[in-house]
Structure formats: C-alpha cells, structure tokens
Amino acid sequence: MLEIITSPISFFILLSLFFIGAMGSLLLGKDDALANIWSSFFAIVGSLWGLLFSLSTIISGDALSFTDGVSPFPLLSLSLHIDMLSAIFIFIISLIILFCSIYGAGYVKHFYKKYNIGALGFFYHLFIAGMLLVVTASNGLFFLIAWEIMSIASYFLVVYDRNEKNNINAGFLYLVMTHIGTAFIIISFLLLYKFTGSFDFEAIKTGAILIPSSVKNVIFVFALIGFGTKAGIVPFHIWLPAAHPAAPSHVSALMSGVMIKTGIFMMIRLFLDILQPVPAWWGLTVLVVGAISSLLGVLYALTEHDIKRLLAYHSIENIGIILLGIGSALTFSSLGMQSLALLGLVAALFHTLNHATFKSLLFLSAGSVINQTHTRNMEEYGGLIKYMPQTAFFFLIGAMAISALPPFNGFFSEWMTFQSLFQGIISLNFSTRWIFILAAGALAFTGGLALTCFVKAFGATFLARPRSAEVTHSKESSFPLLAGMGALATLSLLFGIFSGQLTFFLEKAGNSLGIFQAAPSLVSLSRGKVLTVGNGFASVSGLAFLTLFLAVIFIVVFITQFIINKRQKIKIGATWDCGTDLTSRMEITTTGFARSIVLIFKGILKPSIQHEIEYHDSESRYLPKSRTVILGARDIHQSYFYQPLHKIVNALSLRVKNIQSGNINVYILYIFIALLITLFVIL
Amino acid sequence: MTIFIWTIQFIFAPVISPLCIGIIKKIKAKLQNRQGASIFQPYKDLWKLLHKDEIISHDASWIFRSAPFIIFAVTIVVGASIPIFTSFFKSTLTGDMLIIVYALAISTFFLALAGMDTGSAFGGFGSSREMTLSALAEGGLIFSLLTVALVSGTSNLFAISSSTMFGQGQHVLSVLLAFSGFLIVLLAETARFPYDNPDTHLELTMIHEAMILEYSGKRLALMEWASANKLFIFFALGANLFFPFGLAQNAYAGEIVMGITIFMAKIFIFCMVIAFIESSMAKFRFFRLPDLLLISFIFNIVALGLIY
Numbered sequence: 001m002l003e004i005i006t007s008p009i010s011f012f013i014l015l016s017l018f019f020i021g022a023m024g025s026l027l028l029g030k031d032d033a034l035a036n037i038w039s040s041f042f043a044i045v046g047s048l049w050g051l052l053f054s055l056s057t058i059i060s061g062d063a064l065s066f067t068d069g070v071s072p073f074p075l076l077s078l079s080l081h082i083d084m085l086s087a088i089f090i091f092i093i094s095l096i097i098l099f100c101s102i103y104g105a106g107y108v109k110h111f112y113k114k115y116n117i118g119a120l121g122f123f124y125h126l127f128i129a130g131m132l133l134v135v136t137a138s139n140g141l142f143f144l145i146a147w148e149i150m151s152i153a154s155y156f157l158v159v160y161d162r163n164e165k166n167n168i169n170a171g172f173l174y175l176v177m178t179h180i181g182t183a184f185i186i187i188s189f190l191l192l193y194k195f196t197g198s199f200d201f202e203a204i205k206t207g208a209i210l211i212p213s214s215v216k217n218v219i220f221v222f223a224l225i226g227f228g229t230k231a232g233i234v235p236f237h238i239w240l241p242a243a244h245p246a247a248p249s250h251v252s253a254l255m256s257g258v259m260i261k262t263g264i265f266m267m268i269r270l271f272l273d274i275l276q277p278v279p280a281w282w283g284l285t286v287l288v289v290g291a292i293s294s295l296l297g298v299l300y301a302l303t304e305h306d307i308k309r310l311l312a313y314h315s316i317e318n319i320g321i322i323l324l325g326i327g328s329a330l331t332f333s334s335l336g337m338q339s340l341a342l343l344g345l346v347a348a349l350f351h352t353l354n355h356a357t358f359k360s361l362l363f364l365s366a367g368s369v370i371n372q373t374h375t376r377n378m379e380e381y382g383g384l385i386k387y388m389p390q391t392a393f394f395f396l397i398g399a400m401a402i403s404a405l406p407p408f409n410g411f412f413s414e415w416m417t418f419q420s421l422f423q424g425i426i427s428l429n430f431s432t433r434w435i436f437i438l439a440a441g442a443l444a445f446t447g448g449l450a451l452t453c454f455v456k457a458f459g460a461t462f463l464a465r466p467r468s469a470e471v472t473h474s475k476e477s478s479f480p481l482l483a484g485m486g487a488l489a490t491l492s493l494l495f496g497i498f499s500g501q502l503t504f505f506l507e508k509a510g511n512s513l514g515i516f517q518a519a520p521s522l523v524s525l526s527r528g529k530v531l532t533v534g535n536g537f538a539s540v541s542g543l544a545f546l547t548l549f550l551a552v553i554f555i556v557v558f559i560t561q562f563i564i565n566k567r568q569k570i571k572i573g574a575t576w577d578c579g580t581d582l583t584s585r586m587e588i589t590t591t592g593f594a595r596s597i598v599l600i601f602k603g604i605l606k607p608s609i610q611h612e613i614e615y616h617d618s619e620s621r622y623l624p625k626s627r628t629v630i631l632g633a634r635d636i637h638q639s640y641f642y643q644p645l646h647k648i649v650n651a652l653s654l655r656v657k658n659i660q661s662g663n664i665n666v667y668i669l670y671i672f673i674a675l676l677i678t679l680f681v682i683l
Numbered sequence: 684m685t686i687f688i689w690t691i692q693f694i695f696a697p698v699i700s701p702l703c704i705g706i707i708k709k710i711k712a713k714l715q716n717r718q719g720a721s722i723f724q725p726y727k728d729l730w731k732l733l734h735k736d737e738i739i740s741h742d743a744s745w746i747f748r749s750a751p752f753i754i755f756a757v758t759i760v761v762g763a764s765i766p767i768f769t770s771f772f773k774s775t776l777t778g779d780m781l782i783i784v785y786a787l788a789i790s791t792f793f794l795a796l797a798g799m800d801t802g803s804a805f806g807g808f809g810s811s812r813e814m815t816l817s818a819l820a821e822g823g824l825i826f827s828l829l830t831v832a833l834v835s836g837t838s839n840l841f842a843i844s845s846s847t848m849f850g851q852g853q854h855v856l857s858v859l860l861a862f863s864g865f866l867i868v869l870l871a872e873t874a875r876f877p878y879d880n881p882d883t884h885l886e887l888t889m890i891h892e893a894m895i896l897e898y899s900g901k902r903l904a905l906m907e908w909a910s911a912n913k914l915f916i917f918f919a920l921g922a923n924l925f926f927p928f929g930l931a932q933n934a935y936a937g938e939i940v941m942g943i944t945i946f947m948a949k950i951f952i953f954c955m956v957i958a959f960i961e962s963s964m965a966k967f968r969f970f971r972l973p974d975l976l977l978i979s980f981i982f983n984i985v986a987l988g989l990i991y
Contacts, residue, residue, distance in 0.1 A: 382802075383742070383802075385744045385745075385746070386744060396746075400789075400792070403788070403792065404785055404788075405785055405786075405788055405789045405792060406782055406785055406786055406789070411782075411785055415779075415781050415782075418781055422829065422832075422833075422838070425829075425833065425987065426833060434988070437984060437987055437988070440825075440826075440829070441822055441826065441980065441984065444821055444822040444825040444826065445818070445819075445821065445822045447785070447788075447821055448788075448817060448818035448819065448820070448821030448822065449818045451788055451791070451792060451814065451817070451818065451821075452814040452815065452817075452818040454792075455792060455795045455796060455799075455810060455814050456814075458796060459795070459796055459799035459800075459807075459810065460799075462744075463744065463746065463796060463799045463800045463802070464742060464799055464800065464801070464802030464807075465742050465802045536837060536839070536842075537832075537836070537837055537838055538779050538780075538781070538837070538838040538839065539776075539779060539839065540777075540779045540781070540782055541776045541777070544776035544777055545760070545776070545777050545782060545786070548760050548763075548764075548776075548777060549756060549757070549760050552756040552759045552760050553752055553753065553756035556752055556755055556756050556759070556905075557752055560733065560752075560901050560905065564733050564734070564901070565733060565734045565901075568734070568735070568736055568737065568900065568901065569736045569737070570736070570737045570738075570739055570900075571736065571737065571738045571739070572738075572739055572740075572741050573738045573739070573740060573741070574740060574741065575740040575742055575801045575802055575803045575897060576803060576805075576896065576897065577803075582802070582803070584802065586802075586803075586804045587799075587802045587803075587804065587807055588799060588804065588806075588807025588808055588810070588811060592807070592808070592811065593807070593810070593811045593814075594811075595811070596811060596812065596815045596969065596970075597814075597815050597818065599970065600815070600819070600970070600973045
C-alpha cells in the first residue's frame with residue numbers, strides 16, 4: 001500500500017487534481033456557485049491526497065526521484081526529487097490548503113456577481129500546483145518555471161479585488177519585487193551552472209566542490225537576496241505588507257502561511273544541502289538578518305492599525321525567527337557541530353510548521369472580521385467579541401500561539417530556537433558567541449513585543465465598545481469559515497501538546513540531509529512526554545503544563561464559586577465614567593496603545609510628531625486652534641533605500657531618453673553598432 | 684512524605700504571598716513613623732473581598748470574567764514549579780526557566796486584555812503601559828535567568844538552585860551583575876517603585892491598579908492575590924537562583940524545616956529591600972523607565988560575556 005502511495009504516479013495524481021481543479025473552474029466560470037464548489041472540492045481532495053502522500057513518504061523514509069516526461073530542451077529536464085525535506089513542506093502546504101479551502105468555500109460567496117469566481121479558482125489551483133512543484137523540482141530551470149507559476153498566479157490573486165486602486169498598486173509592487181528576487185536567483189543558478197556544468201540539483205551537489213570559494217560567496221549573497229525577497233527578510237520585505245492585505249483572506253493566509261516558506265525551503269536546500277560545506281560567516285550573516293528581521297518586523301507591526309498589514313509584518317518577524325534557527329544550524333554545521341546544527345534546523349522546521357498554522361488561523365479570522373465590518377482599520381472595530389464570539393475565540397488562540405504562550409505551538413518552536421541559540425552561547429568561541437548572544441536578545445525582545453502587539457490587536461478588535469456602526473451590524477461567520485478556523489485553532493493546541501513527537505518527526509527529515517546522516521540527536525523524549533535538549537540542559541512538556549494548569553484552574557473555580565460564599569450576587573452595572581457620559585471615543589485606540597513603545601523606539605520608527613500648537617490668542621495660550629495630525633511611522637527602508645534607488649533609476653532613465661529619438665533608422669543603427677561590438681568582443 | 688512536600692510546595696506561594704505584602708507595608712509604615720496595619724491585614728482584606736457581591740460592567744465580555752481565574756491559576760502553577768524550600772524535586776515537566784517566563788506572560792496577557800475589556804479609559808492606558816514595560820523587561824528577565832543557567836549548566840530551575848558553582852571566584856561577578864539586572868526587572872514586573880505605585884489610584888501614575896480598576900468582590904480578591912503571588916514568585920526566584928544556599932537537599936523533616944526557615948529569612952530580606960526602595964525613592968517619569976530596563980539588559984549581557 002505504502003509503495004503505491006509513495007510512487008511517482010501518486011504525485012502525478014496530486015498535481016493533476018489541482019490541474020483539473022484549475023481547468024474545471026475556468027470552464028465553469030459562468031456559474032459562480034458551481035465554480036466555487038468545483039474549485040473547493042478539488043482543492044480539498046487534492047490537499048487530502050497531498051497529506052496522505054507526504055505522510056507516507058515521511059514514514060517510508062525513502063527519497064523519490066523521477067522525471068516527468070521528456071523535455072524538448074537539452075538543459076531543462078522535468079525531473080523531480082522528493083526527499084524527506086520536500087515531504088515535510090508538501091505536508092505543510094497540504095495542511096494549510098485543506099483548511100484554507102474549507103474556509104474559502106464559504107468566504108468566496110461574497111465575491112459572487114462581483115468578480116469571476118472561475119478565475120479565482122483557476123489561479124488558486126495554479127498557485128498551489130506551483131508551490132508543490134517548487135518544493136519538489138530538482139532541476140534549476142524547471143524550478144524557475146515553477147517559481148514563476150507560483151509568483152504570477154499569486155500576483156493575479158493579489159489583484160483579484162481589482163476595484164480598489166490600492167490593490168492594483170500593491171500587486172504591481174509585488175510583481176516588481178518578486179522579479180527582482182527572481183533575477184538574483186537566476187544569476188546564482190547561472191553561476192552554479194558555469195562551474196558545475198549542470199542545472200540538475202543532484203549534479204550541482206556532487207560538483208559543488210569545484211566552485212571556487214569566492215564565487216560560492218557571491219552565490220550565497222545572491223541566493224539570500226533572491227529567496228529572502230520571497231521570504232520577506234528586511235530590507236526586501238516592502239512588498240509583503242502591501243500585497244498580503246490586498247489578496248482575498250484565504251489567499252493571504254496561504255501566501256503568508258505557506259508561500260513565503262518556499263523561500264525558506266530553498267535556503268535550507270541550497271545552504272544546508274547542495275552547497276555544503278559552507279564557511280561560518282554565512283550562518284552568522286543569516287543569524288544577523290534573522291535578528292534584524294524579527295525585531296523590525298514586530299516593531300513595524302506595532303505601528304499598524306490595518307489588521308492585515310499588522311499580520312503581514314508579523315510574518316516578517318516570524319521569518320526572522322525561522323532564520324535564527326537556520327542561521328544557527330549553518331554556523332554549527334560549518335564548525336563541525338552536526339548535532340547542534342540538527343537542533344537548529346529542527347527548530348526552524350518546527351517554527352515553519354507552527355507559523356503556517358497560527359498565521360493562517362489569524363488571517364482567516366481577520367478575514368471573517370473584515371467580511372462583516374467592511375474595513376481593515378482596527379480603529380473602527382471594538383466590541384466584536386459580543387457579535388462574533390467564536391471568531392474572537394479562534395483569534396485569541398492564534399494570538400496566544402503567535403505570542404509564544406504555552407501550551408500553544410508557537411511557544412515550543414520558539415523554545416527550541418532559544419535552545420539552539422543558548423547552545424551556541426555555551427559552546428562557541430568569543431567572537432561568534434557574541435552574535436549568538438545578540439540574536440538571543442533579539443528573540444527575547446521580539447517575544448515581548450509580539451505579546452504587546454497582540455494584546456493591542458485583540459483588545460482593539462474584539463473588546464470594549466463598538467467604535468463604528470458597522471460593528472453593531474456584524475454577525476457570526478458561516479459554518480465553513482468557522483470550521484476552517486476551528487480546525488487550525490485545534491491544530492495550534494495539538495502541535496503544542498505533542499511537540500515532542502513532532503520534533504522527532506521533523507528530526508527524521510533533518511537526518512535525511514547528507515550532512516546530518518551521522519549526527520547524533522541532542523533532543524530526547526523521556527516517557528513520551530518530556531522534551532529534553534542537550535544532555536538535560538533544558539526540558540519542557542506541553543502536556544504536563546496544560547494538565548497542571550487545567551487542574552489548578554478547576555480547583556480555583558471550584559473553591560471560589562462553590563465553597564466560599566455561595567450566595568454572592570453579581571450585579572451588572574456601567575463602567576466607571578468619572579461622571580461623564582462614557583463614549584466609545586474614550587477607549588484606547590490602537591495608535592494610542594502602541595504610542596509609548598513607538599516613542600521609545602523613535603530612533604528606528606521615525607514616528608510623526610505634532611511639533612507646535614497654534615493658539616487663537618497667542619498671549620493667553622488657552623484656546624488651541626484645531627488641526628489635523630496624522631500619527632504614523634515612516635518605513636526607514638522607504639526613505640533611505642528605496643526612494644534614493646528610485647531617484648537614481650529615474651535619473652538614469654532621463655539620460656537614456658536622450659538617445660531615444662523615436663526615429664526607426666537610428667534604432668537600426670544602434671542595433672548595427674551593438675552587433676559590431678559584440679562581434680569584436682567575441683572574436 | 685513526598686506527597687506531603689508537594690502539597691506544601693503547591694500551597695506555599697498563595698499562603699505566604701499576602702504576608703509579603705503585609706510585611707512590606709508594615710516596614711514602610713515604620714519608616715514613615717506610622718504604626719501601620721498588622722502584617723496579617725492582607726489576609727483579612729482578601730477574606731473580606733471574597734465574601735462581597737460583585738459589580739461587573741455590561742461592556743465586559745467573558746475575557747473580563749475569566750481573567751482573574753486564569754491569572755490566579757497561572758501564578759499557582761508557576762509558584763509550584765519553582766524552587767522554594769527544596770531543590771531535590773528536579774521537576775523536568777514545568778521547571779524550565781523559559782516556560783516560567785512565558786507562563787507569567789500568560790498572566791500579563793490576560794491582565795492587559797481584562798484592562799481593555801470594560802472600555803474604560805483607565806484600563807486601556809493601564810494595559811498599554813503595562814505591556815510597554817513588560818515587553819522591555821522580557822529581555823532582561825530571560826537573560827538574567829540565562830546567566831545563572833549557563834553558570835550551573837542547566838536551565839532547570841531546581842537544578843540551578845542546587846548548584847554549587849556560584850561560590851567559585853570566576854562566577855561571582857557574573858552572578859552579581861545578573862542579580863542587579865534581575866532586581867531591576869523584579870521591580871518592573873511586580874509593579875513596584877520606581878515603575879508603578881502600588882498604593883495609588885491617581886490616573887497619572889497607576890499602571891497595575893488601572894487595569895484592575897473595574898474589578899470588585901471575588902474577582903478583585905483573586906487579582907490582588909495573584910499580584911501578591913507574582914511578587915512572591917519573583918522573590919523566590921531571586922532568593923533561590925542567585926543565592927542558592929539553605930535549600931533542603933533531601934526529604935528529611937529537619938532539613939525541610941530548616942529550608943523553610945532560611946527561605947522565610949531570605950524573603951524577609953527581600954521585603955526589607957523593597958520597602959527601603961519604596962521609602963527612599965520617587966517614581967520615575969514613564970519615558971525614563973525604558974532606560975532602566977535597558978540597563979538591566981546590558982548588565983546581563985556583560986554578565987554573560989564574563990562567563991567562561
């Protein structure tokens with residue numbers, strides 16, 4: 001049975017399910033409801049098949065290599081290689097697609113009669129198929145084709161809600177950034193080809209020793225920029241907070257939960273597998289990039305009042321945390337400490353899985369809220385917990401998971417990341433050790449700031465009184481939406497409780513990489529419950545914490561409610577209002593909540609500040625004139641990196657304009673001169 | 684015997700924590716030339732509150748209603764998972780330093796949400812200030828615990844408290860620096876001077892009190908008690924991780940009595956220190972507090988750098 005499921009044909013079926021889904025919904029595009037059913041059905045069936053396929057591959061433990069058909073081009077072969085690492089990522093992709101599609105089946109309904117549902121289904125399936133090919137392709141050119149399918153399909157999903165002008169701009173920014181990234185990837189692949197003579201990943205891997213170290217370093221930098229742009233590392237993150245909010249919510253969940261992880265996948269594949277052995281500074285660079293991304297991501301998230309932009313900035317933060325794991329893995333592996341490197345890799349993989357679950361949960365619940373209130377501005381929410389109690393509960397679980405509160409899953413992967421950094425502090429020499437200390441410090445502050453940000457997000461959205469009329473009209477979401485969110489919330493808890501077992505699952509995948517084959521594990525699981533790291537340096541058990549907590553809370557409630565003073569009455573009254581009428585404008589807003597932190601970090605965030613006050617009567621200074629102040633933060637990358645770049649490109653274009661006369665004869669002359677020069681260079 | 688010790692361990696924090704508040708208040712009263720209330724007054728206050736009726740705002744949701752139970756339960760769980768008077772339990776289940784830090788973050792999370800839930804302006808800014816401080820304090824807290832964890836080679840709190848590495852000359856400076864950092868964080872996390880004034884309800888200064896302003900009756904009792912527990916937890920962490928002596932090493936009655944006595948003496952010293960700080964110092968301006976927390980973080984970084 002296992003052999004049949006893990007056969008190439010099985011993967012082929014997986015792809016064709018999404019292909020049928022794509023084509024079918026395009027053909028049924030005339031009928032909204034039918035297209036939606038078709039698209040959702042095939043997405044759900046396909047993701048279930050994907051789960052089955054990936055799990056069987058992990059259990060069987062065999063890598064799967066095959067070529068799908070013959071390509072007409074010599075360098076391009078449609079070859080696929082599915083090892084444990086790919087299988088883990090197929091698992092993550094399928095898992096999130098399953099719940100996003102269940103959610104999407106209900107969510108898409110509000111697009112009926114407005115947009116073409118068939119097109120949405122078509123690009124949705126194409127997007128999924130692209131991601132599946134990205135994590136399995138084993139040929140550079142084939143990979144790039146899959147990468148482009150994924151990017152272009154997601155571009156069309158970003159601009160799907162095309163009546164809003166902002167979405168078109170966001171889509172354009174995304175398209176430009178993703179292609180700048182692709183350009184860097186192409187250069188690094190070409191360099192690999194130049195020195196190994198092949199685009200095939202297996203061939204490159206065997207030929208990697210032939211690459212001179214200086215070229216290898218260039219490849220590293222280009223690949224880091226290229227894949228980092230997709231993953232959203234600072235400073236190449238600017239497309240992320242623009243594009244993710246623009247897409248329909250279940251697609252945002254997929255983009256944020258899964259698509260940006262394909263960048264992470266390729267970093268692991270290239271740096272930890274194909275290009276091994278690597279110099280130590282690669283790992284340290286990744287650590288620094290991760291630390292900066294996580295800190296800046298969460299700081300920018302704090303300044304946001306657009307709920308989806310806030311979540312998008314948190315994706316940058318979490319990518320940073322994942323990179324901390326990968327960076328420590330790289331550093332350890334180049335210093336020959338394979339067991340520690342394995343720990344770092346497992347932490348990164350675990351956080352990838354966890355971030356996929358809780359971030360898609362948060363995007364889905366944010367989508368439900370936006371669906372009801374028709375705005376993304378959190379200042380206009382408030383009190384939604386009374387109108388959408390279940391959505392609020394699911395968002396709360398997502399918020400707790402992403403803020404790394406035990407016993408939810410976010411805590412355990414952050415715990416493992418902390419452990420791999422701590423192990424670095426213990427065992428490394430002076431200079432590298434300081435980078436680990438600072439990375440651990442960044443992670444500690446990130447945790448605290450993320451907690452603040454989600455108190456803000458949850459409090460401003462769901463608590464207190466409604467701040468707009470839209471809120472009072474909102475209703476609880478329909479069943480498919482709740483089912484999708486509920487399942488992800490349950491997974492967040494289960495992944496936390498069974499973190500020990502999952503770690504072993506992921507470690508098996510790590511072990512399949514060449515450099516970790518002989519690495520003894522530093523993680524152990526005693527009595528099936530307690531997860532221990534590094535010869536008893538640290539240990540944790542999600543199940544024990546949850547049991548203890550529930551037992552204590554039960555006792556506390558029992559004693560206070562049933563033993564001490566049973567006749568106590570609860571009166572319902574008004575909030576204390578100091579004698580004035582309490583309006584919803586007196587509640588704290590998201591801007592107000594984060595203002596003190598924003599001011600503390602004003603060196604980085606550059607918030608706008610009201611400088612002077614104008615008075616009606618400048619002598620007595622009693623009556624200030626009314627004026628509008630827009631409080632917000634400026635993205636320093638915009639002002640110090642992208643805007644100067646923009647200016648340079650503009651200036652260059654103006655110069656180039658001089659030689660463009662519009663006369664076709666002149667252009668032919670240019671072509672002729674270019675030809676001559678080329679000939680001279682070649683001969 | 685083990686079950687008996689476990690029971691003591693479990694109820695130690697909630698039973699003793701009001702006493703700490705009482706002692707601090709008494710010492711402060713003496714320093715201000717007042718008679719002061721009895722050191723058992725906090726128990727009487729809790730008992731009174733537990734028997735009162737409650738008023739809950741109609742704007743409040745289930746978050747507001749359940750937060751006191753969650754917060755109180757978290758402090759009990761954490762109180763049971765840290766070394767108090769014994770060091771031989773070596774609980775590997777919940778005794779890790781990071782799970783303690785993040786479990787306390789659960790209580791901060793729900794406290795801040797409860798503050799926002801009633802829609803009162805006080806609650807909102809109280810939550811905002813509390814989260815600002817606790818976000819900045821987290822780095823210092825984790826790193827001060829990390830320093831002692833690295834010195835003793837384990838991050839299990841019971842194992843740290845039974846470590847004998849501290850006395851060795853090369854670690855004294857690290858541990859002292861880490862303790863200074865920890866003390867700064869302790870004041871921030873437990874809402875004492877110079878961060879917050881536990882005795883005032885003046886809107887310009889309050890942080891913790893602003894968040895629990897809408898509570899009454901049983902839920903207020905639980906909130907007050909939980910904050911006393913948190914103070915106790917930080918005292919116990921400071922007393923047993925940075926000065927690990929006098930803890931019972933095995934389950935003999937004599938050792939345990941001795942352990943409890945020495946622990947109470949340490950707690951008393953902590954209460955004195957807090958009372959002296961509060962009597963001799965003014966509250967800081969809010970935007971100067973981050974500097975203080977940054978100093979705590981830097982102390983710990985230096986402490987980490989000194990370990991070899």
